[in-house]
Amino acid sequence: MRLSAGLDKIFRPKSIAIVGATARKGTIGREITHNLISYGFTGKVFPVNPAAEVIHSIKCYPSILDIPDEIDLAIIVVRKDLVLNVIEECGQKGVGGVVVITSGFKEVGPEGLKREQALMERVRHYGMRIIGPNCFGVINTHPDFVMNATFSRTAPLEGKIGFMSQSGALGEGILNHARKLGIGFSMFASVGNKADISGNALLDYWRDDPATQIILLYLESFGAPETFTKIARDITKIKPIIAVKSGKTTAGARATASHTGALAGYDIGVDALFDQCGVLRVNSIEELFDLAKAFDQQPVPKGNRVAILTNAGGPGILATDAAAGIGLDVVRLDPKTIEVLKANLPPEAATGNPVDMIASATPDQFEMALDSLSADQNVDALIVVFVPPIMIDEMGVADAIIKTRARTDKPYLTCFMGPGEGSAGADRLKAAGIPVYTFPEAIANTYKMMVKYSSWQKSPAGTFPLAGPGVAEVRESLVKMSEAGKNMVLGGEALDVISKCGIPVAPLWAAKDMEQAFNLAEVVGYPVVLKLEAEGLVHKTEIGGVIPDVRNDTELRKHYKTLMGRAEEKQIAGARVVVQAMVKGGVEMVLGMVRDPQFGPLIMCGLGGVFVEVMKDVAFKLPPLSEEDALEMLQHLKAKRLLTGYRGSASMDLKPLTDALLTLSRLVEDFPLISELDINPFVVCADGAKSRAIDARIVLDGRAV
């Protein structure tokens, strides 16, 4: 069954019962009834309230069971202790969907949770769908299904945006602000406690709704991130999803035993998740509107090359700074464009990019310049910044913008400043579907996000590698360790595990005594690394337990003694010295995995070595990783310059690194037992055959066996 099954009964009902309707001003029951009727619901409305005979001139029934007609949707606004009984009656009546506005459920604690569970038991029993409880209602603006079943004081405009809000108050805030900006919605839902219908079900529903072309989400939490990923990845190829995710700072600190864990802030999972499914995350409600306006009214630019046209120097510079500063290409114009501009503008005008036509620019000059710029093959998108001077016909400029926009398929975003702000000219543009911003900075950011979306749409589906070797063998040894009560696998043992999974490691050999250390070093070949190992010795670097670059027997003797001395001094039981081949001339990276309580596993890659937590040059993604994902992680690192050849050094062979990431990605899915894992360092060499994991740490979660 699809997640969205039955949602038609909620969003396209032919009949609605309002249980708890009243005529008393200042009550929610009255507001909802009033909104449904005054917004022009296309079906039949049945108020239900045993204490009234008529509400809003409509016959009122004592119970939903008394209504002679079939009921698709029940809106429930009764007291919290009455909800369960009403739900039962809805079930008996054969209602398809219910929207429970009433609060006092899961959100108020254990007692409310019990109330919500009892309610859901009934809902499931009758096979109904439910939005809420503790929500603000639902809206559909489609002419065939007009319905405003909220207590909002703002009636939304019809439009292309499907909007889901996890907060009723914020939902109303956004509806209200959108109305001021002239932005319309296709549907709206406040999901409240998400007892049944969540954002995922709505996404699934809106995917196939032709009226919904853009999806806005206000999220405070994720119920099922994997489902979200799957649905969103699919939708974003055809419709943009813009999301505000709040609740970043509520989780507090988590105890972790790995670098990966320490570096994965609470919010890392959200960013990784959104990035991997093409969802555009915005940082403020302001930005949400900036984007919504543009996606709503303009095509997505094909690339990041912008042309800026203005009649005012300062604002033109502001726009250029903002665009270039955010990574847009304030592109060099085609010489032919410049020629046309020069021929038609006064000599004081600047005909580069930005094009500053100076204050005297007429509507005709705007038209000429806009036509030339939008015809320029170097240009993907236009920014128009206009400050109306006294002697210029502002409406003429607005018309020039509208006319030329109709002749091109490139997007326009505009800014009318000074006397242009909120002027008749700006209003004319808005009415013609050309977004107007107060200041140019918002335009730059909006185009940047549109370009990001455009590259996402063009990006190929990922290639996922086949399963690797060694699963059964590895599982057996992990389970054995876990059953022995071990929760931290270190050094040689950890390297052994990842080696069995197919990641190349620099093997370690434990030396019984100094004599054996000499023999091992000879076999491995100098230089070697000496390390102190002992059961549970986690911080060996911190106590000086790692000595790299030991070059000969003399040095080995000295350092062996030092290490064993240190073990004695620190009273480390069962300490031994291990010998490892030294991998030289590569770049030290770190790879790792941690399980986020909300998002599940996250894969990390970054600059490794001892400074990993200082520099924090790391990237995260959610598994499963595709080959493209693994490469893209490297693109996000400053350290990528080290990998691709820096200051005369050779370019590194990235294959062993990305292979190791892909193996990690499989590993975490195959072994829920592994709760955290670090490989640090993984030395990447120019000759891929020499790349090696040097040290590793695996944290086991016994409960997950």
Place this chain on the structure above:
Amino acid sequence: MRLSAGLDKIFRPKSIAIVGATARKGTIGREITHNLISYGFTGKVFPVNPAAEVIHSIKCYPSILDIPDEIDLAIIVVRKDLVLNVIEECGQKGVGGVVVITSGFKEVGPEGLKREQALMERVRHYGMRIIGPNCFGVINTHPDFVMNATFSRTAPLEGKIGFMSQSGALGEGILNHARKLGIGFSMFASVGNKADISGNALLDYWRDDPATQIILLYLESFGAPETFTKIARDITKIKPIIAVKSGKTTAGARATASHTGALAGYDIGVDALFDQCGVLRVNSIEELFDLAKAFDQQPVPKGNRVAILTNAGGPGILATDAAAGIGLDVVRLDPKTIEVLKANLPPEAATGNPVDMIASATPDQFEMALDSLSADQNVDALIVVFVPPIMIDEMGVADAIIKTRARTDKPYLTCFMGPGEGSAGADRLKAAGIPVYTFPEAIANTYKMMVKYSSWQKSPAGTFPLAGPGVAEVRESLVKMSEAGKNMVLGGEALDVISKCGIPVAPLWAAKDMEQAFNLAEVVGYPVVLKLEAEGLVHKTEIGGVIPDVRNDTELRKHYKTLMGRAEEKQIAGARVVVQAMVKGGVEMVLGMVRDPQFGPLIMCGLGGVFVEVMKDVAFKLPPLSEEDALEMLQHLKAKRLLTGYRGSASMDLKPLTDALLTLSRLVEDFPLISELDINPFVVCADGAKSRAIDARIVLDGRAV
């Protein structure tokens, strides 16, 4: 003479002549005359135009010389070719100040520049002051000197803000938007080409103007950064300066020969400059207004601890995220506060911070909560987020906010969302001087900047160290090198220069042959570093010309041969091997200096070694550095964790590092000849006596001898 001498004639004139006044609609001459009169100029206005007898019912004179009265200020709006003549007449008339609106001067190229120079010659001859040319005019709103000598279509409100704009169009944009927000100005000046009066003169003027309590700057360029620093550093201790600096991306790439140069982006100087003189830089006009509103109407918070009060969950979370995310402390409330809240709010309310009183919160509850929160000693500033529910008296909540604010000296910033946006309640708050924001994110950023300003105000004046040793000796050797045509001083020679200035270096000794290398290594003590040196060999690391950690004679022999072989292979003339002591166990930092064409010298400090340009973990400041400045630079680095003890390593002695920075700061002032300088690495050790500069590079600018 003070920079602001004579400005009273411009901003507080008793009589104004408008040369070029007209009565024809749609001309600037008409608009200025109209604005002056309709805005209620407190003095006498004399229109000047040989073609008119009367303008705006005022007698018009053919020339300024024909006016019988004394003239303080002339506004010039005549054709560009007539300006010089008018200026001459102004001089003869004894006019104190002129504002030249007319454009067509420096901004249009060489011919305009000549016109401007001729004009300035006359202005100086007569000892007048001039604003412009190519400007938008000036405004004073003070009741005793009311004057709007601009062609703005927005009449500004009276207020506390002095506003300077380098762009006329942007100036008008800001005046207009401010009027919409109810923000007033004390004075305004559009400075145009800044031929005489620049931002610095205005700052100097506004420093002592009691009506001006806040200064806003829109800057595109700096004329005299040193003067700006001096004046601004002084003003910001008593009045905030908020600046938008644009033109970030106009400079393009510069060729540099040092890391410091490569890392100093064009805009680094601006940030360093603003930071060092307490100027608050904002990134957008939107943000400019957010701040202006708050500084205009609320006290500066004493610290960064905020309390958030709301009646709506989602918006409360948004506010919390924004505040915590930007580094404000969403503080733990005093237990007594929580007790009071618990006693007066329903059990569903959240009484931590944020305080969510839920939708049912009454005006009385708002009053109680606001009084408790503002009395809480843990709280420095309050954020109120209100979404008016149907049943709650919005005006009552507004009144509760106003009343309680009057009883505390802590700042309030508020957000009225949903139906509260632009509502009567929000209007009542605005009228009472309580800033209202559309969404909570802007409040968080505003408080952050206010807190930044508050710490700046409290920060002590810097301590500047006395001059160091060796100046005369160093100068002699630098001049000698420069005269010999050398522009790049490397290795031993460069270390020698900085050593003479008092920076500890690890000395280098050149070995004639292998035999001498053995002797040197013995003197220095193993391990040593071997380096290839030759005149002009800049990229020795890149060609493998540095071999660290050479431990004994055998290794020395091998590496000596390798290096000489490499020199032969690369045909490096005059190559020799130098021997240097190896400094172990410290942190490799980079120090440096570069001269920015606009700001002059910049001092850099950051994480050094081979990855300096990859990690870009660096901080810049303008000299002269105080001891506090030097320490603060380290605070900006991620690498500071390495310096203060990381993963069991000891904390480093910072004194040699900050001393070296202070020496650098003096060096660049003493020796204009040095155009760029890198010390990389400078190894900082736990035992300060062991810290050393290991390598250095000095670029000489022969023209500066």
